Amino acid sequence: MSVLVRAARRTLLSIMAGGVAAMALGSAAQAGVVYTFEWFAGDSEEALYAGSTYASADFITMDREVAPEALDACTVNFPGGSCRTQTFAVDSTPYGDPDYDVLVFAYNANVASRVAGPAAAHTTGSSRVHAFADGAFGAEGVYWELSDTYNSRLTVSVVPDSAAPEPSTWALMIGGLGLTGTVLRRRRGLGADAQVSLT
Numbered sequence: 001m002s003v004l005v006r007a008a009r010r011t012l013l014s015i016m017a018g019g020v021a022a023m024a025l026g027s028a029a030q031a032g033v034v035y036t037f038e039w040f041a042g043d044s045e046e047a048l049y050a051g052s053t054y055a056s057a058d059f060i061t062m063d064r065e066v067a068p069e070a071l072d073a074c075t076v077n078f079p080g081g082s083c084r085t086q087t088f089a090v091d092s093t094p095y096g097d098p099d100y101d102v103l104v105f106a107y108n109a110n111v112a113s114r115v116a117g118p119a120a121a122h123t124t125g126s127s128r129v130h131a132f133a134d135g136a137f138g139a140e141g142v143y144w145e146l147s148d149t150y151n152s153r154l155t156v157s158v159v160p161d162s163a164a165p166e167p168s169t170w171a172l173m174i175g176g177l178g179l180t181g182t183v184l185r186r187r188r189g190l191g192a193d194a195q196v197s198l199t
Contacts, residue, residue: 032056033156033159035056035088036052036053036155037051037054037086037105038152041151047077049077050074050075051074052074052086053071053073054086055072059156060088061137062090063089063090064088065088066086066087068082068086078107082108084106084107086104086105087104087106088103089102092131099134101137104127104128105130106125106126107126107127108125132146132154136156137156140156
């Protein structure tokens, strides 16, 4: 094997290894964070009053309002219930104590009018403040409601993005494959020339 072919082969292998490493690093570095909120009825986790799932590109480190259409899922098990804007408050001072993270679960529910009776049900907006440990929005884990008012749980999960490589990684890989084909073609050509000269 000639020195030129060996050098081309080493270069090709290092380029391909670099492409694979870049693809692995690129997909591992990018991750999303999923916030799953569950508000249970009573003391058990069998019946769910309401809940929501929100996927964020990163941890929530500043107050954030999330519109209903930006939620991945939302359930309100009240008659005619629907979700409204959810608030993730890292600064809980407006809610009475600065030492916890707050999720304000806002929803609509049909409520029977006490004056007109059940036939005159109307929709009312409401929200409930759920307090979790300080820093819960910024770290993976399972957090339970700190107050005795509600039985709720917040699960914060880090989920890797899909392993699909980025366009630059694809370009590097395709270039490496093209270079491999070129080296193999030249090698085959050199082998054919050697056979012709022997005969």
